[in-house]
Amino acid sequence: MARPKIALIGAGQIGGTLAHLAALKELGDVVLFDIAEGTPEGKALDIAESGPSEGFDANLKGTQDYADIAGADVCIVTAGVPRKPGMSRDDLLGINLKVMKSVGEGIRDNAPDAFVICITNPLDAMVWALREFSGMPHEKVVGMAGVLDSARFRHFLSLEFGVSMKDVSAFVLGGHGDTMVPLTRYSTVAGVPLPDLVKMGWTTQDKLDAIVQRTRDGGAEIVGLLKTGSAFYAPATSAIEMAEAYLKDQKRVLPCAAWCDGQFGLKGLYVGVPTVIGAGGIERIVEIQMTKDEQAMFDNSVNAVKGLVDACKGIDDSLS
Numbered sequence: 001m002a003r004p005k006i007a008l009i010g011a012g013q014i015g016g017t018l019a020h021l022a023a024l025k026e027l028g029d030v031v032l033f034d035i036a037e038g039t040p041e042g043k044a045l046d047i048a049e050s051g052p053s054e055g056f057d058a059n060l061k062g063t064q065d066y067a068d069i070a071g072a073d074v075c076i077v078t079a080g081v082p083r084k085p086g087m088s089r090d091d092l093l094g095i096n097l098k099v100m101k102s103v104g105e106g107i108r109d110n111a112p113d114a115f116v117i118c119i120t121n122p123l124d125a126m127v128w129a130l131r132e133f134s135g136m137p138h139e140k141v142v143g144m145a146g147v148l149d150s151a152r153f154r155h156f157l158s159l160e161f162g163v164s165m166k167d168v169s170a171f172v173l174g175g176h177g178d179t180m181v182p183l184t185r186y187s188t189v190a191g192v193p194l195p196d197l198v199k200m201g202w203t204t205q206d207k208l209d210a211i212v213q214r215t216r217d218g219g220a221e222i223v224g225l226l227k228t229g230s231a232f233y234a235p236a237t238s239a240i241e242m243a244e245a246y247l248k249d250q251k252r253v254l255p256c257a258a259w260c261d262g263q264f265g266l267k268g269l270y271v272g273v274p275t276v277i278g279a280g281g282i283e284r285i286v287e288i289q290m291t292k293d294e295q296a297m298f299d300n301s302v303n304a305v306k307g308l309v310d311a312c313k314g315i316d317d318s319l320s
């Protein structure tokens with residue numbers, strides 16, 4: 001059987017890391033597409049040259065031609081600009097919206113059956129626009145945010161509790177922005193919910209609140225440290241987890257920016273919710289019960305996403 005084909009649209013910091021991880025994990029052959037001449041070719045060759053030492057079997061190709069992504073099984077989109085210190089993800093809207101138009105059309109015309117994972121920010125609005133421009137089925141176009149946000153939450157929790165992050169599971173809902181909703185009630189250490197761990201005296205509510213806030217600010221913390229761009233190792237790893245779930249029909253339960261039409265009372269919106277990812281793409285949205293407070297935080301986040309989608313419609317008439 002031929003190897004799966006993975007097309008990476010954008011060969012910058014995240015794109016290069018995605019290519020490296022996909023090759024190391026032998027998920028398939030990789031095509032790196034970018035408008036910057038030489039960048040995708042250089043990264044493809046550099047990673048290919050690590051193959052003999054690492055011992056992976058994967059072909060890598062860099063290109064400026066959308067025809068080279070033809071028939072891709074998975075497309076991961078990072079094309080666009082990242083933020084600089086002092087910028088919010090929302091500041092990227094105008095410029096990255098134009099990028100989503102060309103990328104959406106390029107995927108539609110060359111890889112219409114692919115599972116598409118968008119990483120470009122502001123995420124929830126960009127995945128919506130990418131789906132609109134591509135016209136592809138909603139269950140095959142998804143945004144990567146929740147896996148990353150919950151990975152950050154899990155990392156901070158494992159440090160606080162002094163336990164392996166393998167035993168920490170965490171739940172983050174809503175938009176990928178300042179309004180994201182880390183749900184402590186559904187987050188656990190070895191199955192014990194965080195509020196119970198506070199009652200047991202393993203941590204305090206204040207410390208937990210600080211971890212929740214650090215999770216919300218997780219992207220900005222990295223931007224502030226790097227100064228020249230945003231996070232790329234963890235975002236790439238998160239998207240690869242989603243791609244692998246699709247390619248191997250793993251039925252993973254992962255939080256993603258997925259199309260909700262009816263679920264959670266939403267009428268057609270991309271927002272971070274728990275999903276099941278398998279060979280059908282987003283096979284299911286898991287409609288958890290929320291308390292009044294959680295629902296209020298989720299509603300607030302949904303409104304922020306709606307505001308960004310409206311802003312997109314204001315910029316590009318073809319979207320309204």
Ligand code: APR
Nearest residue numbers: 010011012013014034035036078079080081082119120121
């Ligand atoms: N088509 C293809 N590639 C493009 C286009 C386009 N229209 N416009 C820009 N690019 C490419 C750039 O040439 C660059 O190589 O996208 C790449 C982006 O890479 P980086 O600037 O290194 O950004 P990165 O850190 O990878 O982040 C990409 O993901 O997390 C988000 O906020 C982040 O929106 C940003 C995106």
